Amino acid sequence: MAKVKTHFNRRSFLKLSAAGGAGLMLQFSWFSALAKENPNLESAFDLNGYIKIATDGTVTIASPNPEIGQNVKTSMPMIVAEELDVNWKNVKVVQAPLNTDIFTRQLAGGSNSINQSWNALRMAGATARYMLVEAAAKAWNVPSSSIKVDAGVISHAASGKSAGFGEMAEAASKIEVPKEVDVKSIKDFKIIRNSQFNVDGPSIVTGKPLFGLDVYGDDMVYASIVHPPAFGMELKSFDATEALAMKGIYDVFTIDAYPEDFERGYFDITAFPKLIIITGDSTWRIMKAKKLINAEWMPFEEHTIKVKGFRGNATDQKVPTKIENTDKQYASMIALSKENPRQARKDGNPEKAFANAAKVIEREYTAPYLAHSPLEPLNFYANVTDDKAELIGPIQTPEYMEQSVAQRFGLSLEQIDIQMTRIGGGFGRKLFGHYLLEAAVISKKIKKPVKLIYTREDDMTFGAYRPMYHAYYRAGLDENNNLIAFHVKAGGIPESPLYANRFPAGAVDNYLAESWTIESNITTAAFRAPRSNFMGAVEQAFLDEVAELAGKDPIDFRLELFDRAIKNPVGERNDYDAKRYAGVLKLIKEKSNWGTPKPGLSRGVAAYFCHNSYVANVVDLRMENDKPIIEKVYCATDCGIVVNPIGAANMIEGGSVDGIGHALYSMLTVKDGVPQQKNYNDYHLIRNNDAPWDVETYFVESDVHPTGLGEPPFAPAIGALTNALYKETGKRYYHQPFMVDIESMFLKDEAAV
Template identity: 55%
Template structure:
């Protein structure tokens, strides 16, 4: 057992004084929002007692646990409450999970991004469960007149062996509300976990499989209007004029107007990146009617900055690859001198296009703004920052703004940028009416906030024994400088030079699942294979040699290196064993490993025979994310990241002609489909008891390298340009 100070998020543990005498908490949204079975109704407690902001114990022993973070499909709505339930020592079957509202005083970091929910929530979630358990134990000790240290708990039951007393949590819940919040609290040892580390199914699984309303787009309210926006058709254009009259007379149309979601004086947050200040709104009774008016509306646009094309982006990025960075991002030793004396030099350039996020649920938000208050409900990864922008945009204090999160039909980074919610609020405020803003797929795909396009050039030098003596990487991206200079192989090569450039463009970009890593990992791991081949070494052993170097004799200050070489090597060794790397299966295989978002992943990918782009048959994946909270869901994330990485690098691209995206829906923007997906994915975890890290992103970046390397084995040609389907070299022979 570990004693820890209850300092993190301590405000969460201070009870609402109004409830101090045994507070009844009512009005749960889940009661109103879904039809319950008679069994569920019968099992509901008559009274709920709030022991802290994260949980309420019912008089019958049921527990409601708040899931603090936005749910975008990464399964935190199940896994975060599991951590609380573990320390509370309640049976999982007695837990009801509810999405918490925005309240960072209680829940601190309420953001879905960077695979950080579990890692950053770990301590406060455990404390929430442990402090509540302590208060229940203290209440029982007082009731039974025994020492609290002698009371044990299991599955929601308090027991005192000496006196033979026992009671369910529900019986002590009322008394527990008047117990002092402990100054420090005991946490379980990992060996005593009964919920963490076990497979728990998605708490929303039944609602998903039966089509219950869960998502922002499913919001319908009495008197609600539907709104749509019209945005400029090209980056570099803005609104000039329109003829709204003909559209105003169309059935169901209420209002058509130009509006500024972001007037100049609005204080913007980082989450407002990509905002289009000036838009046209179409407001009507129904979605279809608004869509018809949108098609009919004639808007004139004017050019205000350069209308960029993909050829322009590619040319400019290529120019940047010829340019040294004035002050290199990192420099160890002397790369130039080392390359001069190298016996072999390998050099390659890799590139990738813009990508759209394409969440299956298009952007949308419900807003009801009146002079008194603002109600916002919808899919948002950054509710806290949205609220801050709304304070400025609506001219209202935060206390009057209620931001609530729905389950999201995908995030992938797109819903970090809540400009659509600000647009919904702006329209609602103007009309003083409840409004649901809905983007069409075309709006969603052509509005911006894309994964940047990238180019990177690597140059490596080997000595006569095949040792890596020089590594030079120079990368460039649109609005993004691409390179993580302190990541592997920094620290493992004597002569290392990392340079990076950003090309300023008016095509808006943003975080897309595993930002930067989603390209650089695949490029680096493909290049690593080229270098290993030139060295005449097995690609896996070649990597392990480098990690040995970083462990035993790191180059530069090891504190600066953004990875732990021992954990990196650990996943490679695990995947080597699980995939029987080194045995000839007669099939093309590739290996890759990468570290990002605090987790380590290594993969072996095996292709089926045949085809220009052969299908992926098997993937073995080794993951080190520390303690695994929910293996069933963790594997789902890893499988999803792998499919996402293979799918996008093989098939997807967003291109531009004169500022206009050339793809606007799934007929032209290709996403991976069932018959193209890998046949088998096997996931193995390193069991090391280290505090947990996240899984939403880390399995995606390396798999692109594993795919490239296996394609090389299958075709004899290296794949340098994504999407690989367009970089189709002739088969060897």
């Protein structure tokens, strides 16, 4: 057992009981069906905001973070239930209200939900358990140390007394919250490390309303947007006569969600603050009316917007006046990659080492814009008056958007109630909540509750894409085929993907990492495994070529480098644990029977570390009619303690297939500033018939603090795919997506640049 400090006091807990309790009830008011399923909630006793216990023993656990498909609505309450020592079958899970007094970091991003809330969740369960035990000790007049708790039953052996949690709930709710509590030894876990089904599974397979798009309020108005068709453009004028003549259309007007002097938060990214809004009585009619708006657009002037950094440091950001074209963007990336960029790290004397190298290899890689395109398009419900804002919908960053709403309307945080629905996919896109603020602005203006819905085309052409990236790699081998020099130069539009201190930094004596960027008015945003989604993939593809040049097996080659990084690391700061990195490679080697050829199949391997977890992949594939048939993907993962194995495996399977799919098929291009892919007919996502036939997942057994899984599997799967494609076709793939001939489409003039 270990002691952990409790972070809440009686005062903050009481505040939650008032505000948070109301939040829970509000949420249930729009899911009346769910409220009926939880009749005990109203009479339940709130032990600390996370846990309510009804007199019949039903335990309701509030899951603090937004559920976006990463399984936190199951795995986070599992951690609370473990320390509470309740039977998981008697637990009901609800989405917690936004309340930062009690919950820590209510955000879905960075694969950090479990990693950063592990201690808080254990503390919440252990605190409630302590209070129940103290209540029983008082009632039975026995020392609390002689009381045992097992699966929701409190018992005292000497007196033979026992009670269910429900019987002690009221008394426990009056016990002083302890300053510190004991948490379990890892070896005593009964719920954690045992697969528990998705708590929303039964609701999902029966079509219960769970998502933002499923929120329907009384007297609600439907709203749709029209945004500029091209990046770099803004509204000049519009004529809505035809749309307004349509039956069921209430109004057409413009909004400015982010006025020029508004200091934007980190998550307030939008390319189009000024929008035309159509309101009406049904979704279909506003979608039809959109098409009848005659708008004139014009290029905007260069301007600056005020942006608060992630940690509050405000800067002015320039928005260039420019009409972008994909072919010119590729040309400008290649041109800049040949210039002198910013040095991010240098070990030893790279230029001398390259000059002395027996063999030198250099390669270039690119990746296009990607649209996150979650299947649930951007949408939000808002009911905003002069003194309160009720907002319900899919948002990865409720805490940050609450601040934006407060600032936009001059409301205090207490006047704002943001409720988190289940999120129908985000992949980073729903970190950026302009659509929430837009819904709020519309509601305030029309003085009615509103549901704002983006069409798929709106969602896909609105920007906030994965940036375009370029990376140049160079490696030098000595006459004994040892890696003696390594050079990475990476950049992008508008951000560089470089991580200067990641592998193979630390494993090579002479190392140089450089970085560059190109500005654009095309907005970009965090996309599943930001920057790593490119760097991990291309670094692993390059190392495969270096291993081949060295005449070494690709796993052995990497293990040699990790061995060096373990025994005698180069440099002060290397952002990885070489032992754990080598560990997943050894596991994948064993589980995939690496080295044993599979008839008819070609295989590739890769491993990458990002977002605090380690993943190695082996991909087995063959080509049929110029299309890869991926028969198997093996995944070996080290994420420390695996909280919920069945959910963890699902994340790894999906993340691997997602990475492979984007690398093979997906790309968003622009012509004269206009996104050329607008819907799923021309934006190619991986489909069932293209997907790997099977994914096998393995986890390193570990007692290390648990880390996340949403992002880590994405990049190494691409690396393994790239290397398997080479083995199969004899051709190296340098430009994503591999099934599109990027070279002839966009890089023909490369030599001339």
